[in-house]
Amino acid sequence: MTLAIDEMLPSSCYPCFYNINLMLYWPNIIRFSLVLVLGVLIAGVSSDSLLADTDEDHFAQSKEWKVTVSPDSFSYADEITIAMSGLPRNFPLDTSSVTLGGAKVYVPGHGEGPYARPVSDDDGILVFKTNVPDGVSSGSQHLRVEIENIFVSRTLVDVRPLTLRVSSSEIVPYQEVWVVGMGFTESPNNRGKRPETINETTLGWNASSGITIGGIRVLKPYIQFPVMLGSNGSAFFKMVIPELESTITPGQVELKVTDREGRDGVAMLTVPTPKLDLANNPSYPGESVNFEISGLPASQPGFNINNVVNMTYLYAADVSGTKHIGVTIGPFAVSETGSISGRFDVPKAALLSSPNKILVVGSNGRNWELAHHLGGRSISIEPNSGFQGDPVRITIKGMPINHHLAVGSVLLGDTLMKVPGYFGEPGPRLFASDSGSLAFGSEVPTGVSVGYHTLGWNVPGGGTIGAVFYVMENRLLFDPASATPGEIVTMTSDAHAVKTQRRSISGSGDSYVKMDNFRLAHNVVNYPVSVSADGTFETTFRVPISKGIAAKDSLEFTTVDTAGRTARGTLYLKREVITITPLESARGTRITVEGTGFISNVSGADSSYRVLLSYGGAQIKSTILDASGAFKTSFNVPVTAEVGSENPITVELEGWPSVRVVSNHKVPEAGVQVIPDAALPGEYIELIGTGFTRFRPVTIGIGHLWVSNSDRFLKTDVSGGFRGTVEVPRGLSKGLVRLKVYAPYPTEVASVPFRVR
Known part of the structure; x- marks a missing residue:
């Protein structure tokens, strides 16, 4: 039989369970009762049944004992929530039963008095919040709850270390750095109390307290101990990096600070590989090279350590690089951050494209070999x-020393570059320096097409070395951006990045404005066109007129100035378009036709251009185009147009039948309009008829009665229309009837509804 604690106690005892006066007596009674009852409740769980950790976890799982921590990764200042399930219901938790990494976790009480304890709920669940205790190391730790003979469970959590900030993330031996950290044990503010410190060595209970790098304790004089902790838990101290295996081996190394309460602060530092940086890369034989080498053990004046290294240049005796010849560079003093800098000469006897070395030997006997690869023959622009x-400026490297540059050996694509001393170019002929290099000024040749080209150097003895050069092209702009043949346009160009002397x-010669690859003659463009130093220009011309141009959608213009610089742009041509208003109307009505995109008429031009308009195949009229190649005109719909027909309106450039535009106009069916569309018998209404046969008498019937004409006689006119006023017959009954038009009677040609009121 299983009994719960609250079932063992009489209800009258519940109030006294938390009574302060009885608290001194109740704990022993309760403990004794718990042992008796829970001995029956959980058989087999006794002090002599402690299991190995793994077995303990399996056993806790089988009993559904569980403890969880949220969050499961935290640092020292964080608040954590601990939840336990599987406890007896209404069970008071022993405040000493929870530990983290072996350190006792503070368990807040429930109720009042020294023996107040948190109590599980009716489901055996207990949750409380607390803080990380002192004495816990960072890393993976077990939070464990153990209540003898009642409950045992644990869970793995990650205690994150505090973050240390170091003045330099890269370190070398004997380098001085500053370290700062927050979140350590706070020093008391009260006078007379000893402040918290981190000491050189610890003989007390927490032997791990101190400062280590790479797991090795750092001692005086590298740090001035003791390191004082501030009232806010801050640590701030200076440190000289000791020379250890971990601080001379390239890679990551851990700096760790642990205070008296076991709080850890960690920073990951990098021990760099000694590195050679060159101002000239690649370098060539005979060159004088500025260099810097970093990652060496530093000098430390405070320790009277002055590191001096000796450098030797080892150049390959052959292209295999298996044998090297040494040339002394000299001694260099290492800085307090572990670097040296200076200048050295690459031996003239070194080979192009060879694998060489720089040997650095320290005063302590350590040495480093740094690779230095020499460049091969090259050309740059x-x-x-x-x-x-x-x-442009062209530089050639890797030439034979004091060798002259051969005529015709430098080309851009297939075009020779201008070289001083050849073909009338000013200046002496060029010879390579003692380092096998030379440089000279030139210019991008004219006539070279736009795009990527190879700048080639024909090497003495055979072969070609190249570099890539992009020949640019300027942009032409037009105002207006689209035009018609014959229209006046203004053409301008963007500015060049490089300024030269004024050109035109x-x-x-080759300096023209071209349209679709055809030169524009002097009667089109007013030559010469002045080009400013930045390459901009402006010119105005009339777009040429031809049947071929009229059929195009765009024209491509290019310009070449006397410096050979090109520019390119596209002028878009307007297409012929006509608009008819309205698109549907009766015979004899006025319609308007507007057109754009035809040939422009410019005042003073030798000839004028006009368009011919036709309706239904019959020419109606002609009109002259304006300066933008547009027109607007109107005419009456021919009376001969058939009712209910669609008739083409054609606009054709006079003398140019290929330039024509067609659109349609509709003549509606015969019809009559009644104003108003409802009236009383005896009232007068107005009738407007369109689309009838011309010169026909008109008879009107409303319902079953004929109307008496107010006018003496209704008759269609030359356009087949009529207009008149009639009286609504007095004999009509109220309602909706049909109004019919006969022209002539008995031919019914129109019928509309009419309402008799």
């Missing part, structure tokens, strides 16, 4: 893009 005629588009 700056800038690497430009317009024809723009100035001369209208001679």
